[in-house]
Amino acid sequence: MIKNYLKTAWRNLAQNKTTSIISVAGLAVGICCFLLLTTYLINELRYDRFHDKADRIVRIAFSHKSADDPEAKTTSVTPTAPVPVFKQELSEIEDGVRIYDYSGNRPAAIQYGDKLLSEKKMLLADDSFFKIFGFKFLAGDRATALASPLSVVITQSTAKRYFGNENPLGKVLKVNQTRSLMVSGVVEDVPEYSQIKFNMVGNYAMLDRSKTREWSSSNDYSYLLLKPGASVPSAQAKMNSYLNKLFKDQTGGGKSWFTLEPLTKVHLYSTAGGGLEPAGNIKYIYILGIVSVILLLLACVNFLNLVTAKSAERAKEIGVRKVMGAQRGQLFFQFITEAGIITFVSLVTGLLLATICFPAFSNFSGQVLSFSTWNTSWLIYALVSLFIIVTLLAGTYPSLYLSAFKPIVTLKGNTGGQAGGNTLRKSLVVFQFVVSVFFIICTLIAGGQLKYIQNLNTGMSRQQVMVLEIGGMPYSSMEPFKNDLMQQPGVQGATATYDSPVNVRGGYSINSADGKASDFELSVIAMPVEKSFIKTMGIHLVQGNDLDLGDEQRVLTPKSEERNYSFILNETAIRAMGWKPKDAIGKHIGLNGRMGTIKAIAKDFNFTSLHDKISPIVMFPEYDWFGKLLVKTNGKNTANTIAAVQTKWHKYYPNTPIEFHFLDQEFEAMYKTEQRTGSILKAFTVVTIFISCLGLFGLAVFSTRQRVKEIGIRKVLGANVMSIVTLISADFLKLVVIAVIISSPLAWYAMGKWLQDFAYRIEINWWVFAVAGGTAILIAFITVSYQSIKAALSNPVKSLRSE
Amino acid sequence: MLSLQHISKFYQVGGNKNFVINDISLEVEEGEFISIMGPSGSGKSTLLNIIGMLDEPSTGFHYFVDQPVHQLKEKQRAALYKQYIGFVFQAYHLIDELTVYENIETPLIYQDVKGSERKAMVADMLDRFNIVGKKDLFPAQLSGGQQQLVGIARALIAKPKVLLADEPTGNLNSKQGEEIMELFRKLNKEDGVTIIQVTHSEKNAEYGSRIINLLDGRVESSKKL
């Protein structure tokens, strides 16, 4: 019986090549996209789950709110105290580790023999690191690998980079020319789906602060390993009550607290600022999940549509089989078998397609993805269920529908009434185009917003600015280099800052000010800059004067209490202080102990992600520690300028590799998640349109075939080609127009929501809908017109004779 | 064998009942060979379909091998049909995607006959109709007469007690028609198959043992030969 079904099914498919190919193509593309997207999702969802103790590890997030702050600030870094203190105090905690991103500010210079490499991923961690995290050891002993303060554990590919095929154990690496670290272990390369990524891990004890138990100044990522069965909320509550007790005598009304984030939730759910790597976003996971299901549905819809459309042609066969004694169940099974064959062929094709697409998709999504992302047995389950689900989705309705035909009616050759399903088919086409148009609109709006962000005047000239990593280099050794740079053609200016000006993070507070109570405290972002910063970055001053040599000299004495600071505040900061701009100049304020006067007011400019509104910022000259040197170039002949900067660098710092990037690249990188989702969306918009058009094409084939006789008669009666093309196309275009009408408000609503995540955003323009609708209609027209023109051009005598 | 009592079939057209079969009563004995005649539109096909349980009458009583068909459920009717009836169509109605062999085999598949048995039965049938050489061809590759032979072979494969044929020779030339009529006669005489056929041909009608003339859904005349 099955054999017979398979045979008929196969012949049926082979005979109806056009529809079979359309069905398979649509389904295969749908399945391919579904597999790609689910692989991406799995990769996101498996983040950090590979540690054998993953379910017991938590990260400490640290929140602080001063009395005068509108809202609390939460960071993913903590001071040095929590880990050792809570490990001692709380029974819930088995172990803990502090991790410092040693190469975070600037890459470490690592020397081995005559090899000098710049290491961007070097961490320092307490020796418990490998006891808590399950990174796999290939050489060395997990328990003792970090026991010595001068040991370092490296990854497999790092070992290869430095030592080739030699045994890495016992080799000595020189770090930043000061310390010699001995390789004590080699671990497997850290997977992409780990929030803690490193090439090498040294011992936290290398840092001077490692012995301290400070509760202020947050620099370290802190992770705790809870005892089996310990409750996270109770541990968190105990930590906070400990903290409250400790600081109960503190005045000022400020408040700090810890939040424990389960390791496996950090990547997708954490809202704490500045993690070890840019956070993912569970929202995008949902969006992509929905997109993948919709794509699959669209492909199933195609199939379903084509089969029901074909029903007129199969009516006779069904009738005959029923007269031969076939029961409804048997016929149902036959048609499901056909759906199964199509699905199977599509599934195999989709798998192959996905295999081919993985490298490109990985590129595109910024993740290393392949079928090995899956657990093998899962993949098999997934494919089997996919087979069953798609077969049932695509096959059930047509099978029920076809097998219900009354034989006597079909055998009379009168299929009109039964072979309809017209309303359903039309609704499905509308559904497909609703989705397509929705995607087109989303892509247009998302693209517009991203472009808007790139071109937005953020109040600072970030174009053509090279950012050199100087990570704490003394000002005295930097100044001659800087002055030399300024002489280079193409260099317009150079200025050192603490932080990158597109992403300033330093949390300070203004805790004294003229006319304010003694316990006044306002949290602000602040940044030490060189006196030339404002000028070089093109920041506009609305009141007061730029910093000058005098301001520089007043802060150069080593003793900070003898310094007299000149502050520049932005307009928002002045407003937050409750002052008028013209009255603010000359007021005295204190910024975490730095005393001085307000010298100028800067027009508001964006110094963090455009997701956030501009907040108060204070800039002040301070020459103790600079992280970046900003080199403003004139944008002409950039390659030459870069080469010149590199040459100078090597001349001044022969033992330190140069590290630089451009400021606008850094700016754009802050919207990587959006950009990535945007490009994924763009790709899948194309796919959706493709699938929908396949469906439309298939239906057009049928409807013209069914109307051959009508077309013939019309032509005999004198209709011209144009009028026939219009006649046939109009039917379909009507559906697309309906789809546009349904889709537009949905997309408008969804994208409105999305845009709300940006403090700076575009307005949704009506032309977006017009363009999207127009595109859909045009594409649909092209798809249908091929068929309708063909029909219109056919010889009417032929079609009439065959009736 | 079967009995129709006061059978009517009508379609509602506007407010009127449009009778296609109007109060027909008919007794058919086992082993009879009946020819139904009448002008186009007189209700011949409808009557045959009702006899074959493919169509339902609007009113009346229908007994088949002593079972009250009008009271049976769809499933039971199908079972009865499967067990007793073979149907031959004017338009052959072969399945285009199946070969001659497979077309003939289809009813057996639906009756859950075992594979080996099926093989033997189909081979036998092919032999009997002299179409062994054609068994792997598709319907489109056959002439009309050959297609009708396959249609009849398919109707007979499950050894029905009753053969219903709606203008089986309508699309054939007279020589082909004659061959098929000879075959029917042989089936009727040698195997005792009850046959009811619809035909337009006076000559073919005379192969039967009784001729029934229909006009406007009524039995106009009936004569035994």
Ligand SMILES: Nc1ncnc2c1ncn2[C@@H]1O[C@H](COP(=O)(O)OP(=O)(O)O)[C@@H](O)[C@H]1O
């Ligand atoms: N679905 C229907 N609705 C209305 N009238 C019908 C329908 N089916 C058949 N008829 C009518 O029934 C009559 C008898 O049809 P039929 O039994 O096929 O006649 P015959 O086979 O004798 O030519 C015809 O006049 C036809 O118009």
Ligand SMILES: [Mg+2]
């Ligand atoms: Mg008829």
